[in-house]
Amino acid sequence: xxxxxxxxxxxxxxxxxxxxxxxxxxxxxxxxxxxxxxxxxxxxxxxxxxxxxxxxxxxxxxxxxxxxxxxxxxxxxxxxxxxxxxxxxxxxxxxxxxxxxxxxxxxxxxxxxxxxxxxxxxxxxxxxxxxxxxxxxxxxxxxxxxxxxxxxxxxxxxxxxxxxxxxxxxxxxxxxxxxxxxxxxxxxxxxxxxxxxxxxxxxxxxxxxxxxxxxxxxxxxxxxxxxxxxxxxxxxxxxxxxxxxxxxxxxxxxxxxxxxxxxxxxxxxxxxxxxx
Amino acid sequence: xxxxxxxxxxxxxxxxxxxxxxxxxxxxxxxxxxxxxxxxxxxxxxxxxxxxxxxxxxxxxxxxxxxxxxxxxxxxxxxxxxxxxxxxxxxxxxxxxxxxxxxxxxxxxxxxxxxxxxxxxxxxxxxxxxxxxxxxxxxxxxxxxxxxxxxxxxxxxxxxxxxxxxxxxxxxxxxxxxxxxxxxxxxxxxxxxxxxxxxxxxxxxxxxxxxxxxxxxxxxxxxxxxxxxxxxxxxxxxxxxxxxxxxxxxxxxxxxxxxxxxxxxxxxxxxxxxxxxxxxxxxxxxxxxxxxxxxxxxxxxxxxxxxxxxxxxxxxxxxxxxxxxxxxxxxxxxxxxxxxxxxxxxxxxxxxxxxxxxxxx
Numbered sequence: 001x002x003x004x005x006x007x008x009x010x011x012x013x014x015x016x017x018x019x020x021x022x023x024x025x026x027x028x029x030x031x032x033x034x035x036x037x038x039x040x041x042x043x044x045x046x047x048x049x050x051x052x053x054x055x056x057x058x059x060x061x062x063x064x065x066x067x068x069x070x071x072x073x074x075x076x077x078x079x080x081x082x083x084x085x086x087x088x089x090x091x092x093x094x095x096x097x098x099x100x101x102x103x104x105x106x107x108x109x110x111x112x113x114x115x116x117x118x119x120x121x122x123x124x125x126x127x128x129x130x131x132x133x134x135x136x137x138x139x140x141x142x143x144x145x146x147x148x149x150x151x152x153x154x155x156x157x158x159x160x161x162x163x164x165x166x167x168x169x170x171x172x173x174x175x176x177x178x179x180x181x182x183x184x185x186x187x188x189x190x191x192x193x194x195x196x197x198x199x200x201x202x203x204x205x206x207x208x209x210x211x212x213x214x215x216x217x218x219x220x221x222x223x224x225x226x227x228x229x230x231x232x233x234x235x236x237x238x239x240x241x242x243x244x245x246x247x248x249x250x251x252x253x254x255x256x257x258x259x260x261x262x263x264x265x266x267x268x269x270x271x272x273x274x275x276x
Numbered sequence: 277x278x279x280x281x282x283x284x285x286x287x288x289x290x291x292x293x294x295x296x297x298x299x300x301x302x303x304x305x306x307x308x309x310x311x312x313x314x315x316x317x318x319x320x321x322x323x324x325x326x327x328x329x330x331x332x333x334x335x336x337x338x339x340x341x342x343x344x345x346x347x348x349x350x351x352x353x354x355x356x357x358x359x360x361x362x363x364x365x366x367x368x369x370x371x372x373x374x375x376x377x378x379x380x381x382x383x384x385x386x387x388x389x390x391x392x393x394x395x396x397x398x399x400x401x402x403x404x405x406x407x408x409x410x411x412x413x414x415x416x417x418x419x420x421x422x423x424x425x426x427x428x429x430x431x432x433x434x435x436x437x438x439x440x441x442x443x444x445x446x447x448x449x450x451x452x453x454x455x456x457x458x459x460x461x462x463x464x465x466x467x468x469x470x471x472x473x474x475x476x477x478x479x480x481x482x483x484x485x486x487x488x489x490x491x492x493x494x495x496x497x498x499x500x501x502x503x504x505x506x507x508x509x510x511x512x513x514x515x516x517x518x519x520x521x522x523x524x525x526x527x528x529x530x531x532x533x534x535x536x537x538x539x540x541x542x543x544x545x546x547x548x549x550x551x552x553x554x555x556x557x558x559x560x561x562x563x564x565x566x567x568x569x570x571x572x573x574x575x576x577x578x579x580x581x582x583x584x585x586x587x588x589x590x591x592x593x594x595x596x597x598x599x600x601x602x603x604x605x606x607x608x609x610x611x612x613x614x615x616x617x618x619x620x621x622x623x624x625x626x627x628x629x630x631x632x633x634x635x636x637x
Contacts (some may be wrong), residue, residue: 069355070355071355071356071358072355072356073356073404129398131377131378131379131380131381131382132379132380133379133380134379134380134381134383135379135385136379175385175388200374200375200376200377200385200387201376201377201379201385201388202376202377202378202379202384202385203375203376203377203385203397204377224375224397225377225397226375226376226377226378226396226397226398227377227378227379227398228377228378228379228380228382228398229378229382229398230378230382230398230463230467230468230469231378231382231383231384231396231410231463231467232381232382232383232461232463232467233382233383233384233458233461234383234384234386234412234478234480234494235383235386235458235480235490
């Protein structure tokens with residue numbers, strides 16, 4: 001009960017933050033053109049402000065829990081990512097360290113998170129940018145919290161079962177608002193939420209469950225990134241209000257349609273005549 | 277006999293007439309379709325020349341025969357800027373920008389609210405040396421009426437387009453406008469990213485086909501960078517609040533350096549820079565109308581209302597307004613406080629000013 005309450009409160013705070021900074025949390029993929037990778041960084045370790053280094057260069061300063069940084073454009077290559085306590089010397093021993101190869105055009109998210117048992121860890125997720133169907137977006141749930149396996153509900157239906165820490169699951173859904181809640185696997189009481197998660201057509205919304213159940217810091221942050229490759233069309237109007245009044249299209253459609261009727265009738269007549 | 281002859285000939289006659297009508301209608305549409313408002317040269321969409329090496333270019337990653345060698349010790353990590361708002365004062369556009377992506381089949385998703393403009397988040401970012409920032413907006417909606425880009429076809433060469441992002445306002449200058457039949461959209465010119473920095477604004481237009489509920493054309497405006505300036509004081513919040521678009525003409529009557537950062541009595545933060553006073557300001561509500569053509573000292577700006585006392589009922593209740601930016605013939609201004617005192621409105625410009633420059637600065 002206590003967990004649930006605290007979680008709900010901090011979740012609200014997390015989402016308020018994201019509402020304000022949501023746009024900044026959008027990752028991108030046209031980087032292939034420039035030989036860069038798109039990288040987003042998520043901070044999911046409570047009470048641990050950090051500085052993040054890539055190949056020895058500080059790329060994020062005073063990075064705090066529940067923050068989503070990026071999208072960053074990184075030239076393709078291999079990166080040694082070091083995470084140090086905020087303000088400590090660049091030469092000090094990192095809290096976390098990992099080597100991440102990134103390729104041009106890749107879209108990835110690196111999460112500084114906790115394992116199920118509460119050990120800090122760097123986890124890299126490749127962001128699936130394949131297109132979703134018309135009018136659909138992708139909802140991705142990533143469990144990167146010190147918590148047991150969870151179930152995820154959209155409204156009253158369970159959409160993800162038994163997701164364990166370090167794992168993710170995705171589903172394509174019609175754009176709109178998904179009232180989502182997270183429960184411990186097999187249970188019904190929410191440990192996170194319910195919260196309204198916006199799903200936008202052509203975009204992925206990633207929900208990260210972060211923090212620690214034991215430490216009462218379970219919360220969620222979101223990231224959005226675009227789906228699909230290069231566009232080939234854009235339908236940007238449906239009302240006729242902006243139509244060029246000088247060129248109504250319907251008379252031509254009517255005349256053309258009449259022509260088609262005559263062609264059909266003529267062909268049918270000819271066929272009938274041949275048959276006769 | 278007569279009947280028999282008729283029966284022999286009518287199918288052929290009908291075929292001929294039908295072909296003439298069908299072909300003629302298509303040709304008729306093609307011929308009477310207005311030449312459109314096309315102008316300008318679409319910026320080259322070829323691949324970037326390898327010799328292109330402006331100082332702003334990102335250093336290329338060092339690759340050697342396929343091995344993933346670490347880039348230089350200090351990687352050029354760029355925190356890109358995500359557009360949040362589109363401003364085209366000349367055609368009354370002041371719209372929120374939301375990221376969007378591509379759906380199966382290749383159609384760029386467009387925000388459901390026609391008042392919003394979509395930004396293809398898989399495309400370019402403002403302020404980057406390369407790539408096309410692609411914005412797409414409704415001309416209108418059958419359900420909700422006019423869309424954000426109802427009048428895109430009215431932009432002229434040189435029209436200023438501003439895209440704001442966190443901390444910056446990126447200015448672009450329109451260089452070309454095209455109406456393309458949707459059936460033959462030059463997707464590389466519009467969506468291609470192997471280009472020097474540009475802005476591409478896409479809407480619909482041309483004839484409306486009531487049978488499909490869609491327009492036959494896409495209207496596409498191409499613009500090139502024309503400088504950027506910092507946006508101060510959480511303009512985003514101001515933008516999202518009640519806002520009003522005004523066109524202001526006036527006389528630049530004083531201009532002096534002002535360095536202090538203070539809080540005035542009405543709570544407005546004055547940021548160091550140059551203080552400019554514009555005299556004889558005549559605000560005019562423009563709505564969707566064209567802004568007033570002014571003289572050389574015309575101030576083109578969007579004013580965001582931040583009234584401390586809403587609807588103060590006294591004459592000239594332009595109580596306190598702050599603009600996000602304004603453009604003078606030679607300087608750019610960020611943050612304007614207008615106070616209309618009785619019948620003589622005055623604007624104090626209390627923010628940083630920098631000379632207009634060409635290109636991304």
